[in-house]
Amino acid sequence: MDNFPILSLILWLPALGALGLLLVPRENAELARRVALIVALLTFLVSLALPFGYNAAPGDATTMHFVENLPWLPMFGASYSLGIDGVSLWLVLLTTFLLPIVILSTWDSVHTQVRNFQILMLLLATAMIGVFISLDLLLFYIFWEFTLIPMTLLIGIWGGSNRIYAARKFFLYTFSGSVLMLVAIIGLYVLHRDALAASQPGYAGSFNFSTILANLRSGALQLDTTVERLLFGAFFLAFAIKVPLWPFHTWLPDAHVEAPTAGSVILAGVLLKLGSYGLIRFNLSLFPEASRWAAPAVAILAVIGIIYGAIVAFAQSDMKKLVAYSSVSHMGFIVLGIFALNPEGVSGAILQSINHGLSTGALFLIVGVLYERRHTRDMAEYGGIWKVMPIYAGITLLVALSSAGLPGLNGFIGEYTIMQGAFLAPELSWPFLSFAVLGVVLAAVYLLRMYQNVFMGDLRNLKNQELSDLNLRELATLTALCVPIIALGLYPAFAFGPMQASVGETLAGIVTAVAGR
C-alpha cells in the first residue's frame, strides 16, 4: 500500500468523472447530477484515507507524505510531483468534503445546462486539489491558473444579471496577479539553476519545491535581499488578490453576488484558501527574511481588512454581499495569523481556513435556500422567517454564531489561536490586537443584524407566509456542514495534531532568521 498513488487517484478522479459525464446525454439532467454526486462522494471517501494514513509521529524526518514523483519535462527539471503535509492535508479534505455537498445543492439551484455545470464543477475540483498537492512549481502554477477557467465559466454562464462583467473582472483581476507569480517562478528557477550549475555543470535545474527549499536552507542557493523581496512581492501579490487581502478585494463581492450558489460556496470555501495556502507554503517557506521584513505592513493591511470588511458588511442589504464582505473580514484574520510567523498564528490560520470554508460555505448555502424560494436576497423582503422555517432558522443561527466566533464552535478556536499567535509575535502584539478584537464585536453586529432582519420580527411580508422549511436535501447538506462546525469547536486538537511538525518545518527558516540576528 505504501506506493499506492492515492494522491493521483484523488486528483484525477473528479476529472475522470467529468470525462465520463460527456457520455451522459445532454438533456438527462438527473443522471448527470447523480454521476457527479457519486464521483464526488467517491473522491471524498478515498480522501478520508489521508488523515488516517498520515504519519504524524514526532521525529518523522519526511516532511511530505504520500509523495509521488515522475519526470515530466526533464529538460527543464519539471516533474509530476505530488505530496501533502500538515498544511495541505486538511485543505485537501475540505475540498473533497465540500464537493459532494455543493453538488447535492445543485439539485435545487441549477436548472439549465445541468450536465455542463457538473463537468465544470468536477474539473474545478481537480484543479483545486492539484494546487494543494503539487510539489512542483510549474505544475502548481498550471493548476493554479486552471482553477480560473471553470470558475469564470460558472459565473459567466450560470450567474445573475450582471454575470459577464463579474466573470470578466474575476478572471482579469486574479489572472493579472498570477502572471507576476509566473515571472517569479521562472526567476526562482533560473537563479536556482545557475547557483547549482556553478558546482554541478550541466545541471538542468528543478521546479521541485522541496529541492529548491532544501538548497535555500542549506545555502546552496542564496538570494540577496532585494531579489528575495522582489520574488516575495510577486508571489505575495498573486496570493493577496486571491485571499483577498484589503485593498485587493473588490472582485470578490461582484463575483459572489453574480455567481450561482454552488459557485459561491466553492469560491468562498476553497478558492480563497488557495491564497492563504500559497502564502504559507511559498512566501513563508521560501522567503523567510522577506516575510519578516514585510510582516508588519501585511499585518496592517490584514487588520484594516478585518475592520473594513466588517463595517461594509454591516451596511449591506443584499445578504450575499454581506456574507461576501464578511469573508474579507475573516480572511483578514487568517492573513494576520500567517504573518504572526509563529506556530500558534500559522496553525490557527490553517484551522481558520478550514473553518471559514465550512461556515461561509454554509452561509452561502443558507442564502441560496431563501433565494430559491423567493428569488431575492434583499433583507427588507424578509422578516419573521423563524416562524415558518424553524429548522432552517436554527441551523442558520448555529452557522452565523460559528462565523461570529462563539466559543464551543469552530470559528472561535481559529480566531482565538490566531489572535494569541499575533499577540505573541513581538512585532504585532498590543497595537494590532487592540484593533483586531474589534472584528469580534463587529462580526456579531453584522451577523445578528442580518439574523434579526430576516428571521426575527413579525412575518409581515405575505409572500413569506407559505415558505416551506428545508427539504431533505437541504437538510442533509447543511447538517453535514454543522457536524465539523461543532466537532472542531470542541475537539480541535484532532486537526491541530498533524499540523504541528509541518508548521514547524515551514517556519524553520524564519526561526533561524531570528536566531541569526
Add this chain to the structure above:
Amino acid sequence: MEWVIWLIPLLPFIGFLLNVFVIRRERPAGLVASGLVAASFVVAVIAIAALSGLPEEERRIMSVSWHWINTGELRVPFGIMLDPLTAVMVLLVSGVGALIHVYSIGYMHGDPRVVRYFAYLNLFITMMLFLVMGNNMLMLFLGWEGVGLCSFLLIGFWFERAEASAAAVKAFVVNRIGDAAFILGMLAIYANFKTLNFYEVSVGGQLQPGFLERVPEIIGRTVGPTWQPIALTTLISFLLLIGATGKSAQFPLFVWLPDAMAGPTPVSALIHAATMVTGGVYMMTRNEALFAASPATQSWVLWIGVLTAFIAGTSAIAQWDIKRVLAYSTVSQLGFMVAACGMGAYVAAIFHLLTHGIFKALLFLGAGSVIHGTHETQDMRKMGGLRKAMPATCWTYLVGAGALAGIVPLAGFWSKDEILAHALSHDHWPQLIILFLTSLITAFYMGRQVALIFFGQQRDSHYHPHESGRVMTVPLIVLAIGAIIGGAINLPWGHWLTDWLKPVLHEEAGTFNLALALIATASAVGMSYLGWWIYTSNAKKIKVGGKDPAYRYSGDIWDGLEEAWYFDRLYQRAIVRPFQRLGDFLASVFDPQGIDGLVLGVGVLFGRAGEQVRRFQSGYVRTYALIFTVGVVIVLGFVLMFSR
C-alpha cells in the same frame, strides 16, 4: 471519582438535547427540564458534601477531559473544577434554576414554543455551570459567551415582537463589546504566564501551571510607550473589568439589561437577575489576585460600582413598568456587588450575590405571577389593590421587597450591611455616602412599587385578577423562606460563608457596626414607608398619560430619571448612527468608487495601451518583419547575456 462533577453541567445538557431532538410535547418538556436541573442540584450537593470533607487547603476537585486547544506552545485543557467559591455559585445556579424551571411550567403553559423554551433554559443552566466551574479562563469564556447566547435566545423568545428581537440583539452586541476586552485580557494573561489555568492542574499526566498563584511575577512589568508606561497588572485587570461591565450590566454598558425585560418573566428572574448577570462579579472574585495587584484598577472597579448603583437606583424610581423597576434595581444591586469587589470585600460581594440571587428571583417571579394573574398587564398604573386577589403573591412579594430594601432581619439587610460596614471601616467615605443614599432610594422605590401593585384600588377594570396556580406559588414560597433566612449564612456572629470561602479568598470576617446597622434599618423603614405613603395617598390621581405624584417634588429631573439619564439616546446619537453613516459611506461610496475605481482605472489604462498597440497590427508585412527582427535581436541578446 473526579469525573462525577461533570454530571453537574452535563445533566442539564442532556435535558437540552432531549428537548431539541426528542421531546415534542409540553408536559414532558417541562418535567424533563426541571427534573434534570434538580438532579444536577442534588449531584452538586453530594459533591459539595464530599468537598467539605476534605482538609481546608485541599478543597479543590479538578477534572480534565481532553486538550481543548493544543498547538505550538498554546495549551488549554477542557476541564472543570469544584472549589468553595464555585460550590456556592453552583448551588445558587442549580437551586434557583430548578425552582424557576418548575415555575415556568405554570407560567409558560400553553405557549406554542414551550418545548423550545425549556431547551434554551436547560442550555442556559449548562453554560452558566461551565462559567462558574471552568478551570481556566477559556472555559469560563465558553460559559460566558454561552450564557450570552442563551440570553439572546430567551430575550428574543417572542421574536415576533420587534422590541424583543431588537433587545435580544442589543444584549448580545453590548455584551460582545465587553467580551472583546475580555479576549484581549486573556491574550495578555497567556502571553505573560504561558497558561490560562487558574490553578495548577494535571493534564494527561503533565502538570500545567496556574496563573493566579503566580501574579506576583508580573508585578512591576509595564507595557506601552516609554513616556507613558502602564503597569501590566493594571492593563489586564482593567480589560477584565470592561468584560465584567458588559456581563454584569455596569456603567457604561448597562443599557442592555432594562431592554432585556422583553423576554418571558421567569427568564428575567433566572438570567437577568439571579445568575448570568452575576458572572462578572464571579469572574472578578475568581481573579481577585490579579485585581488586588492593581490599586488603580481597583479604584476604577469601586467607582464604576458606586456610580452604577446610584444611576440605576435613581432610574428605578421613575419607571412604570413592573419589570423595568426590578431591572434597574438589579443593575443597582450589581453595582453594590462590584463596589464591594473594588473595596476588596469579595466575601461581601459573593454574600450579596447569593442573597440578591434569591430575593430578586423571588421578586421577578412575583412580578411574573402578577403579570400572569392580570392578563399580561405590566404597567403599574393599571394595577392597584391586587393584595386581595393574590394573597400568596402579595405576601411573598412583600418579603422580597423588604429584603431588597434592607429591612432587618431579612437576607438583603445582612449582605448590604456587610458592604456598607466594609466601606465605613476602610474609610471609603464618598463611596459610602453614595451607596447609603442608593440604599435609601432602593427602599423608596420598593415602597412605591408595593403600593402601586398591591394597595389602593384596582385602577383598570378591564381584567379580573386571579391568584396563580400552585406550581407557581410554591416556588415563590420556597424563595421567600430563602429570602427570610438566607442572611444566616454569614451573620456577623457566625460568618460561616467567610470561613467556607477562606481557602479561595483568604479574607477575615469584617467588623459589625451596630450604629450603621441601626441607622440603615431605621432609614430603610422610613423611606419604604414614605414611598408607600406617597403612592397610596395619591393613588387616585395615577393614570396612564398622567404625571407621577412625585413629579411635583422633583420637577423635570423625573423625565431624565425615567429615561435612565438618557444613556440610550446618547449611544444612539454618538455611536450607533455615526457607525451606520460610516458603513453606508464605505459601502456605497468609498468601496465602489474609491478602491474599485482605482482598480477599474488601471484596467482602463491597460485598455488604452492596448489601443495604441493595436496600431502596430496594420496588416503590412514589412512592419511585422521589422518588429520581428527587432524582437529576435533583443531576445538573443538577453539570452546571451543571461547564460554567459
